Amino acid sequence: MQISDAVVREIDVLRQHEKVIGRLYAAYARRFPQDRDFWLGLSQEEEQHAAWIESLQAKVEQESSGLIVNRFPVAAVSHSIDYVNKLIDNVDRPDLTPTKAFSAALDLERALLENRYFEIFETDSVELRRVLQSLAQGTQGHVERVRQAWQRSKQASLPRPLPA
Numbered sequence: 001m002q003i004s005d006a007v008v009r010e011i012d013v014l015r016q017h018e019k020v021i022g023r024l025y026a027a028y029a030r031r032f033p034q035d036r037d038f039w040l041g042l043s044q045e046e047e048q049h050a051a052w053i054e055s056l057q058a059k060v061e062q063e064s065s066g067l068i069v070n071r072f073p074v075a076a077v078s079h080s081i082d083y084v085n086k087l088i089d090n091v092d093r094p095d096l097t098p099t100k101a102f103s104a105a106l107d108l109e110r111a112l113l114e115n116r117y118f119e120i121f122e123t124d125s126v127e128l129r130r131v132l133q134s135l136a137q138g139t140q141g142h143v144e145r146v147r148q149a150w151q152r153s154k155q156a157s158l159p160r161p162l163p164a
Helices: 005-031 033-062 074-089 098-114 126-157
Strands: none
Touching: 005 033, 005 074, 005 098, 033 098, 033 126, 074 098, 098 126
């Protein structure tokens, strides 16, 4: 089955988005060595998400049921890619704190869920649905883990009362 160039482009833009987020997390790992393992773990998972998305194209070409794309916001995802690249460019700014990094990551992960980027694809294929569901679940897990890290970071940055 031949899939349209538009579907290929849409899948590729989503893959690029996951990869650039992974690069951001790797940059945060370098910038904040105290949180290195946390950020590297997320970065590796984003790379895995990108690989899953890449596998969608091959699966779609094999499956007779195909893949239907509804309302894919290529411009919005491309804008987000540009934004993440700017975050990467600014990772060494002295005013970037761990809390700000966690906040930016939380915003990115939440946006993926709120915009339902993994729900814009429809298919009758159980295997394709499983991949899409895994992407959504992985992103939900990232939201929770980043939110918890952000809360810990905020607590750690609060001024401590002076002893009486």
